Amino acid sequence: MSTIITVTSTADSGAGSLRAAIAQASAGATIRFAASLKGKTIALTSGQLQINRSITLDGTAAPGLTLSGDRKSRILRTADNTKVTLRNLAFKNGRVAGSSEEAGAGGA
Structure with missing residues (x-):
């Protein structure tokens, strides 16, 4: 049985945040x-979200929820061989600066 974690805050870190939920999530979570996050934006002021395990991010209960890179960073980056399923989430203001090592790959 997979774990379900609920994000309750638009803050970029701390209890109830998406960043904290990702840190807590095990593979398959x-x-x-x-629902209180309906139509709100989570601004990633601390940089991109790093996802190292296969997880699902499901925004179905919060229609119109947006993840923003705040025009400073990409929104998320995944580790090799990691599957991330996204449902009913919008992304905006992500920024990627490629390098010879990354070439902008592995993220959104």
């Missing part, structure tokens, strides 16, 4: 968003 589903991260859901509370």
